[in-house]
Amino acid sequence: MPPPTEGFGRNVFINCPFDADYLPLARILVFCVLRCGFQPRIATERSDSGEVRVEKIRELIQSSRYSIHDLSRMEPLRPEDLPRFNMPFELGLDLGCRYYGTARLKSKQCLILETERYRYQKVLSDIAGNDIRAHHDDPEQLVQELRDWLRVSSGEPLLPVVKLWDQLNRFGDHLETLLRQQGYSERNAQALEMAEYISFVKNWMVGGVA
Amino acid sequence: MAKANLSDPEVRDQVIAALRKPKVGKAFHVIHWKNRWKVLDERTARTRKSFADQDGAVEHARELARDSKIDLVVHDRDGSIRRESYRDS
Numbered sequence: 680m681p682p683p684t685e686g687f688g689r690n691v692f693i694n695c696p697f698d699a700d701y702l703p704l705a706r707i708l709v710f711c712v713l714r715c716g717f718q719p720r721i722a723t724e725r726s727d728s729g730e731v732r733v734e735k736i737r738e739l740i741q742s743s744r745y746s747i748h749d750l751s752r753m754e755p756l757r758p759e760d761l762p763r764f765n766m767p768f769e770l771g772l773d774l775g776c777r778y779y780g781t782a783r784l785k786s787k788q789c790l791i792l793e794t795e796r797y798r799y800q801k802v803l804s805d806i807a808g809n810d811i812r813a814h815h816d817d818p819e820q821l822v823q824e825l826r827d828w829l830r831v832s833s834g835e836p837l838l839p840v841v842k843l844w845d846q847l848n849r850f851g852d853h854l855e856t857l858l859r860q861q862g863y864s865e866r867n868a869q870a871l872e873m874a875e876y877i878s879f880v881k882n883w884m885v886g887g888v889a
Numbered sequence: 890m891a892k893a894n895l896s897d898p899e900v901r902d903q904v905i906a907a908l909r910k911p912k913v914g915k916a917f918h919v920i921h922w923k924n925r926w927k928v929l930d931e932r933t934a935r936t937r938k939s940f941a942d943q944d945g946a947v948e949h950a951r952e953l954a955r956d957s958k959i960d961l962v963v964h965d966r967d968g969s970i971r972r973e974s975y976r977d978s
Binding site: 851 | 916918920921962970
């Protein structure tokens with residue numbers, strides 16, 4: 680039976696920070712998920728001030744068979760701040776959903792990412808038994824880890840990683856040109872909403888990618 | 890050829906999207922991958938040659954772009970992009 684084209688089995692929940700420092704990596708995750716034929720589900724995919732944040736996260740987790748949790752930015756933004764707890768909290772929700780959920784939810788698969796492989800085992804020892812993949816903040820490594828995990832988890836044939844990387848770079852050039860033609864300033868282009876970014880990627884894919 | 894029905898919002902959006910497509914044509918790209926710099930021909934989506942250093946790859950891609958009268962796009966490791974056009978050379 681061919682794999683489904685939409686819905687639970689195609690959704691990939693992305694749990695990552697949304698600060699400017701991480702944004703280039705977040706966009707890479709979104710691009711690769713889309714280009715591999717899956718649908719990224721991310722808290723910033725829609726903006727509704729009336730929506731309770733944890734309720735939105737719950738809905739995203741419950742409706743996604745796959746999830747990516749990047750714990751690489753758990754440290755405080757400033758030395759006087761507390762660490763950022765959102766990412767491990769959402770990882771816990773996702774694992775709980777899998778353990779206590781219905782048969783469908785028990786089929787959930789997740790990829791846990793870190794900068795270095797064993798960095799958080801000291802402070803988050805509950806996940807010491809999980810296979811955590813390291814991307815070393817390197818976009819190439821991130822693409823490799825994501826693509827290889829999705830290939831194995833879904834069992835579907837996907838683009839070779841080097842083709843995916845080439846297309847990511849070409850799309851970056853395409854987007855920069857397109858935004859300039861549409862009158863975006865460099866600042867506005869950098870601050871592009873994730874929903875808009877997703878829309879640009881989808882339009883580019885519709886145009887036919889070699 | 891039949892005219893597009895612009896009163897249909899879906900058709901109108903498609904036409905606008907087509908008009909907004911960048912008018913830049915194809916290019917040679919210099920891209921880093923696993924400690925090598927490669928020259929990618931966008932027209933065929935194939936790697937033409939790979940180099941140990943970026944300068945060598947850029948020089949080779951520049952020659953190809955000049956010969957083909959198309960653009961050269963260099964992708965730096967920090968994500969920045971620079972484009973050189975040889976379409977009028």
